[in-house]
Amino acid sequence: MHTEALSALGDLFGDRLRTSLETRICYSFGATRKTFLPDAVVYPVNAEEVRRTVLLANLHRFPVVPRGAGSGFSGGSLPVRGGVVLSTERMDRIVSIDTENLYAIVEPGVVNGTLKEEARKKGLFYPPDPASLKFSTLGGNIAECAGGMCAVKYGVTRDYVLALEAVLGTGELIRTGVATVKGVVGYDLTRMLVGSEGTLGIVTRATLRLIPLPEAATTLLALFDGNRRSVEAVNAIVAARVTPSAMELMDRTAIDCVQALMPVPLPEGTGSALLLEVDGPEGQVVREADLLTEVCRAHGALEVRRASDAGGRDELWKLRRSISPSLLRVAPVKLNEDIVVPRSRLADMFAFLSDLSARKNVRIVNFGHAGDGNIHVNIMISGEDADETRRADEAVGEVFRKTVEMGGTISGEHGVGISKAPFLEMEVGPLGVAVMKRLKECFDPNGILNPGKIFLEESAVRE
Amino acid sequence: MNDPDLKALTGLCAKCGTCRTVCTLYPERKAEIAVARGKIALIEAAMGGEDGDAEAVQEALTDCLLCGRCERACPNQVLVEEIVMKGRADLAEEVGIPAWKRVLFGKVMTSPAATGIARKAAAAAQRLLPGKIPTASGLNYRFPDGLGGEGRTVPKLPAAGFLESLGNAEAATGEVMLFVGCVFDHVFPEVGRAAYETVKASGKSVAVFRDAACCGLPAMVSGDRRSAAECAEANVRRLRDADPGAIVFPCGSCLLMFKRNVFSLMPKGSPGYDDAVFVAERAVDYASFLLSSGVLDRIPDPPPGQEVGEIGYHDPCHLSGTLGKGPEARKVLSRTVGPAFAEMAGADLCCGYGGTFNVRDYPTSSRIGENKVTVAARGGTKVISTACSGCVLQMRDMAARTDPGLRVVHVAELVHQALFRK
Secondary structure, three states, rough: OOHHHHHHHHHHHHHHHHHHHHHHHHHHHHOOOOEEEOEEEEEEOOHHHHHHHHHHHHHHEEEEEEEOOOOOOOOOOOOOOOOOEEEOOOOOOOEEEEEEOEEEEEOOOOEEEHHHHHHOOOOEOOOOOOOOOOOOHHHHHHOOOOOOHHHHHHOOHHHHHHEHHHEOOOOOOOEEOOOOOOOOOOHHHHHHOOOOOOOOOEEEEEEEEEEEOOEEEEEEEEEEEOHHHHHHHHHHHHOOOOOEEEEEEEEEHHHHHHHOOOOOOOOOOOOOEEEEEEEEOOOHHHHHHHHHHHHHHHOOEEEEEEEHHHHHHHHHHHHHHHHHHHHHHHHOEEEEEEEEEOOOHHHHHHHHHHHHHHHHOEEEEEEEEEHHEEEEEEEOOOOHHHHHHHHHHHHHHHHHHHHHHHOOOOOOOOOOOOOOHHHHHHHHHHHHHHHHHHHHHOOOOOOOOOOOOOOOOOOOOOO | EEEOOHHHHHOOOOOOHHHHHOOHHHHHEEEEEOOOOHHHHHHHHHHHHOOHHHHHOOOOOHHHOOOOOHHHHHOOOOOOHHHHHHHHHHHHHHOOOOOOHHHHHHOOOOOHHHHHHHHHHHHHHHHHOOOOEEEEEEEEEEEEOOOOOOOOOOEEOOOOOHHHOOOOOOOOOEEEEOOOOOOHHHHHHHHHHHHHHHHHHHOEEEEEEEOOOOOOHHHHOOOOOOHHHHHHHHHHHHHHHHOOOEEEEEEHHHHHHHHHHHHHOOOOOOHHHHHHHHHHEEEEEEHHHHHHHOHHHHHOOOOOOOOOEEEEEEEEEEEHHHHHHHHHHHHHHHHHHHHOOOOOOOOOOOOOOHHHHHHHHHHHHHHHHHHHHHHHHHOOOOEEOOHHHHHHHHHHHHHHHHHHOOEEEEEEHHHHHHOOOO
């Protein structure tokens, strides 16, 4: 970056502009194990500073990469073309929670779990629950349209974003949407920004819908001999017209992984597990939990465990929560994909993955949100064996092709970022890509915002 | 920086961000460089040959309280404390250790006699301090601004340490050894005394460890592994020679040193390793010893008049967190003071002391500490009890600054009071 640009940023940010190598290193990573050094890091505290940063970027032509907690899985916050990392971590106020109209106004750096907790104190509920909810920021959640466990019942981030304030790539500050549930005036620019991965605008304030906090919840852990039966149970539950707030499936690969490192006692022959949760009014929760137990038993569950108190529920979640941490102990590198297939194709997809693992001779660990067809496919490799890495890359390609063939999507909640950019066209087609590029042109004509993401080409700031 | 151990330790960090949620310092700094994964990224970059400024990296690694919350929350169980301490040590070789620390760790803390002399000199100098603040926990002096932090107060140092107050033949040998620690010997000898007399109430013969060098933790966390190892080696050798059945630690940080950190300095295969294992197997925290020794059965029922819930317990990071000894102290308190003990608001919040962190950045350390005691007081606590020397030092200072009526005591003082009240 030019010294002129840096000195202008210095005038704007004072000691909240950092250019030391040490700070730059600390903003060179996300949760992907890839690193790219930015030229500088700024910590704005209000929308005006964000706006002026982007104006300077247009003047001096440097990239601006917005970053929340840097916990993304697709590289969304990585400064792949250098430039300035704009960290939202000091814009972390919950501006207000409106208990009459049921919404919250937040700055982008507020952590998801913090809003959940503050809403809970007022008897309200902000449902989106990515696994990173304790540390990921709402700005990042909006940029990536984060999903989570409860998507099967409550939907994903986009279903809770009513209105946004954002700085476009031009440096203009736009307000989109309204704080009411209904609103159809003009194009839906709010939804345009949600999931745009920081390439169209930088969210500086968001109005998020809240719902009444469910009165009670019950967790069930159903253990099966294999995926075939557990997937059948999932479909039977849906057919029984019950919508659990979580339907997590762990296949044999994931169970083995956990058992090797932090064993949870399970019945002999367990080859698949379903973690189910129902929430709502007390009486309904009991009825639904009874029904789920019945359905699971009817589909050959070896055992169904159940808990309604916090401690017991926590114990049942242990198996599911232990998967991710145990993965890194299996192999140092994981290619972490988050495909979605129509629910009715889940069993076929699991069978395909099992065959693929054998054909390519790579270890694949599968688990995920069975209720909405979202599977986390983790291809585990050493990272030091070139042939293994090649086979793993081929496997990823095959998984994506199969997913699209089944009418699914190659990313349910992680986003495209850099990791799925080569596969964008495979899913959305050439016209889809072309229209997206035209939209990008309109929001960010100079390619300032987060260059190098989503699209393979046109990934640099225009001179 | 090229330590193979360090490489293996940092390699487990997935940079997921969990550490951001629990870091004591992060809310103060709101920058990635403050948290574990930022520090690990710096160490990885340095090991990868990134040509950075060693002093700046050392500065970043030093900006950490070593409270260990990140380590305990980490889904991959990354040993952050060990990584940060090793990193500091590697960098100390490049950039050196600040001169004041070098004298303190290398000369004063390795020698029991020198620490006594240093205290006497400091006690004499204290009389020159201008402001006196009587607090519920004793007299504190206001420290001159500009000399180690705006608004700092320090406890009035006693004329004699606890060890000095013992007769020559007193507590010289016994089946139980008491490791008093520097602070409870020299700064708060009443704690050393209370611990001694309550441990003695078990009916077992108790020896007080007199040849103690400093436990070595202050040197170790400052990257001065050589001084730390000298302290540790001398201590474990002398302790083994004394051949006690149990070694009781009123201070959680000293205990951590002998239970865990010592094996980083004296790993398997090193000359003193067997001695270190001997000590680690016998080392026990004060509360656990009381629970196992029958002392508590001798405590009469708590006297009436104490307010329900006025006594709280502060979890020292190392003792409750790293070593998992939180429930034991609570059991002791329930038995000792009855319903006067209640769970304290923010019990597990770090006090912000962080050993040398408090000296290097007093403003931040005191903001964290003031918040700690304020949250507790607002929750209705009037007496904060704890079991670590750093926490007592810090919270007495914080109480003197915010609420001189708030008492800060060691659990042993409460037990002593209950056992021996007339």
